[in-house]
Amino acid sequence: xxxxxxxxxxxxxxxxxxxxxxxxxxxxxxxxxxxxxxxxxxxxxxxxxxxxxxxxxxxxxxxxxxxxxxxxxxxxxxxxxxxxxxxxxxxxxxxxxxxxxxxxxxxxxxxxxxxxxxxxxxxxxxxxxxxxxxxxxxxxxxxxxxxxxxxxxxxxxxxxxxxxxxxxxxxxxxxxxxxxxxxxxxxxxxxxxxxxxxxxxxxxxxxx
Amino acid sequence: xxxxxxxxxxxxxxxxxxxxxxxxxxxxxxxxxxxxxxxxxxxxxxxxxxxxxxxxxxxxxxxxxxxxxxxxxxxxxxxxxxxxxxxxxxxxxxxxxxxxxxxxxxxxxxxxxxxxxxxxxxxxxxxxxxxxxxxxxxxxxxxxxxxxxxxxxxxxxxxxxxxxxxxxxxxxxxxxxxxxxxxxxxxxxxxxxxxxxxxxxxxxxxxx
DNA sequence: CGCAAATTTGACCGGTTGGACAAACGTTAG
DNA sequence: CTAACGTTTGTCCAACCGGTCAAATTTGCG
Numbered sequence: 001x002x003x004x005x006x007x008x009x010x011x012x013x014x015x016x017x018x019x020x021x022x023x024x025x026x027x028x029x030x031x032x033x034x035x036x037x038x039x040x041x042x043x044x045x046x047x048x049x050x051x052x053x054x055x056x057x058x059x060x061x062x063x064x065x066x067x068x069x070x071x072x073x074x075x076x077x078x079x080x081x082x083x084x085x086x087x088x089x090x091x092x093x094x095x096x097x098x099x100x101x102x103x104x105x106x107x108x109x110x111x112x113x114x115x116x117x118x119x120x121x122x123x124x125x126x127x128x129x130x131x132x133x134x135x136x137x138x139x140x141x142x143x144x145x146x147x148x149x150x151x152x153x154x155x156x157x158x159x160x161x162x163x164x165x166x167x168x169x170x171x172x173x174x175x176x177x178x179x180x181x182x183x184x185x186x187x188x189x190x191x192x193x194x195x196x197x198x199x200x201x202x203x204x205x206x207x208x
Numbered sequence: 209x210x211x212x213x214x215x216x217x218x219x220x221x222x223x224x225x226x227x228x229x230x231x232x233x234x235x236x237x238x239x240x241x242x243x244x245x246x247x248x249x250x251x252x253x254x255x256x257x258x259x260x261x262x263x264x265x266x267x268x269x270x271x272x273x274x275x276x277x278x279x280x281x282x283x284x285x286x287x288x289x290x291x292x293x294x295x296x297x298x299x300x301x302x303x304x305x306x307x308x309x310x311x312x313x314x315x316x317x318x319x320x321x322x323x324x325x326x327x328x329x330x331x332x333x334x335x336x337x338x339x340x341x342x343x344x345x346x347x348x349x350x351x352x353x354x355x356x357x358x359x360x361x362x363x364x365x366x367x368x369x370x371x372x373x374x375x376x377x378x379x380x381x382x383x384x385x386x387x388x389x390x391x392x393x394x395x396x397x398x399x400x401x402x403x404x405x406x407x408x409x410x411x412x413x414x415x416x
Numbered sequence: 417c418g419c420a421a422a423t424t425t426g427a428c429c430g431g432t433t434g435g436a437c438a439a440a441c442g443t444t445a446g
Numbered sequence: 447c448t449a450a451c452g453t454t455t456g457t458c459c460a461a462c463c464g465g466t467c468a469a470a471t472t473t474g475c476g
Contacts, residue, residue, distance in 0.1 A: 007452070007453095009443095009452075009453075010452090010453095013453090026322070027322065027323055027324060028237060028239050028240065028323065029236060029237045029239075029240045029319075029322075030240070031236050031237075031239070031240030031241075032236065032237045032238070032239030032240035033239075034432080034433065034434085035433075035434060035435085036432085036433075036434095044454085045454070045455060045456090046434090046435085047435085047436085047437090047454075047455065047456080047457095048453075048454055048455070050434085050435065050436085051452095051453070051454075054435090055434080055435080056433095056434065056435090107322050110318070110322055110377070110378075111237075111322060113377065113378045113380055113381055114234070114235065114237075114315050114318055114319055114322075114377060115235050115236065116235060116380050117380040117381065117384070121380070121384065124380065124381055124384035124385070125384045128381075128384065128385060129384060129385050129387065132385045149409070151402065151405060151406075152398055152401070152402045154385065154386060154390070154398075155398060155399055155402035155403070156402065156406075158371075158374055158375075158378075158382060158385075158399075159371045159374075159402070159403070159406060161374070161378075162370040162371045162373075162374035162378070163366075163367045163370045163371060165370075166366055166367075166369070166370035167366075169318070169321065169322060170318075170321045170366075170369075170370070172321055172324050172325045172329070172332065173321055173325065173332055173336075174366060176325070176329065176332035176333045176336065176337060177332070177336060177337050177340050177362065177365075177366075178362060179337065182362070190360055190362075190363060191363055191366075193360070194359065194360045194363035194364065194367070195363070195367070197359060197410065198359075198364075198367060198406070198407075198410045199406075199410070200410075201357070201409060201410030201411075202405065202406045202407070202408075202409030202410040203409075215421095215422070215423095215473095215474095217422075217423075217473085218422090218423095221423090242462080242463065242464085243463075243464060243465085244462085244463075244464095252424085253424070253425060253426085254463095254464085254465085255424075255425065255426080255465085255466085255467090256423075256424055256425070258464085258465065258466085259422095259423070259424075262465090263464080263465080264463095264464065264465090
C-alpha cells in the first residue's frame with residue numbers, strides 16, 4: 001500500500017472540491033448530481049476537477065468515508081461509568097451541535113439511507129451494529145441498576161438519532177413552520193431544552 | 209375547468225405508472241430518476257409512458273399533490289376536545305402506521321425536504337404552518353389546563369414527526385442495527401410501545 | 417363485422433453527462 | 447536558466463436523457 005504523495009496544491013484543491021461536492025451531493029443525491037455542478041461550485045473546469053478525482057464516485061466515496069468517522073464519534077463518547085441522565089443529555093447536545101454545524105453531512109447520510117444504503121450497508125451491519133449493541137448493553141445495565149426507567153434501548157437510540165438529525169435533514173420544514181421570527185438561531189437552543197426535558201422526563205426512574 | 213375524460217385503460221395505466229414512479233422517485237429523488245427507469249418498473253416503453261404523462265415533472269407533481277393530502281390528515285385528526293394523552297398516543301399510532309404501510313411516500317417527502325422543498329415550499333409556509341399553529345394552540349390550552357406538563361408545542365410536534373417517520377426514512381439502518389431476528393414486523397409494535405412510553409412519560413403532569 | 421378512437425411501438429433528435437486526451441501553461445529544484 | 451514535473455484548459459466522444467412523431471396495432475362501439 002504505497003501512500004500517494006500529495007503536493008500542497010493537491011491538498012488544497014481536493015479540499016475545495018470536497019466542500020463543493022458536499023453542497024451538491026447533500027442536496028441532490030449521487031445520481032442527481034453532476035460533475036459540472038460540482039466543478040462550477042468549486043470554481044474550476046470539469047477536466048481540472050477530474051485531475052484531482054478520477055471519477056465522480058471517488059468524490060462521493062471520499063465524502064462518505066470521512067463522514068462515517070464523525071458519525072459514530074458522539075455515540076462512542078457515551079461512557080458506562082458516567083451518570084446516565086448526564087450522558088444522555090450530553091449525547092443530545094453533541095448530536096444537536098452536529099445538526100447545527102454540519103447539516104450537509106447529515107443530509108448526505110440521509111440521502112444514502114433513502115437510497116437504501118447501497119454504499120454503506122457493510123458499515124451499518126458491521127461497525128454500527130456492534131457499537132449500538134454495546135451501548136444498548138450499557139443502557140440495559142443502567143436500567144438493571146434502577147438508575148433510569150425501564151425502556152427499549154434500541155428504540156431509545158433511534159429516537160435520539162431521529163429527533164436530533166431532524167433539525168438538519170428537515171431544516172426547511174422546521175424553519176417554514178416556525179416562521180422568520182421563531183426560526184432564527186435560537187431554535188437549536190429551544191430544541192435542546194425540549195429534547196432534554198423529553199428524554200429526561202421519560203427516563204427518570206419512578207422512585208425519584 | 210373542463211375535466212379531462214379518462215378511459216378505463218387510462219385510469220389503470222396511470223395508476224401503474226404512479227406506483228412505479230413512487231418506487232423510483234422515493235429512492236433517487238427527482239433529478240436522480242429517469243423516465244426509462246420508471247417505464248421499466250411500470251412494464252412499458254418510454255413513449256408509451258409519455259402518452260399518459262406528457263412530462264416527467266407531471267408524474268412527480270401528481271405524486272406530491274396526492275401525498276400532501278394524506279400527509280396532513282393525521283395531524284388534523286387531533287381533537288382539542290379529547291383526552292390529551294389519548295390524542296397524542298393516537299397520533300403516534302397513526303403516523304407509525306403510515307411509516308409501516310406507506311414508507312415510499314414518506315421517503316418521497318423526505319427527499320423533497322433534503323432538496324430544500326423546491327416544489328412544496330408554498331404549502332409548508334401556508335397550509336402546514338397554519339395547521340401546526342392551530343394544533344400548537346390546542347397543546348398550549350392543554351398545558352394551561354394542567355392536563356399535560358409544560359412543554360414547547362412546536363418542538364413536541366417536530367419530535368413526533370421525527371421519531372415516527374424515522375422508521376420509514378431510515379428503515380435500512382433500523383433493520384441493519386436490529387438484525388434479522390429483531391428487525392421483523394414486530395419492530396413497529398416495539399416502536400409504538402417505546403414512543404408511547406417516551407411521550408406519555410414526559411408529558412404526564414407532575415401531579416399525577 | 418367494420419370503423420373511429422385509443423393505445424403502443426420504433427426510430428429519431430437535440431442537449432446533457434461522465435470521462436479521455438493531448439496540448440498548453442506554471443512551478444520549482446538543481 | 448532550464449528541464450522535469452505538476453496543473454489547467456479546449457476539444458472530443460460515446461452513452462444517456464427527456465421528449466417528439468408518424469406509423470402500426472388494439473380496443474370499444476354501433
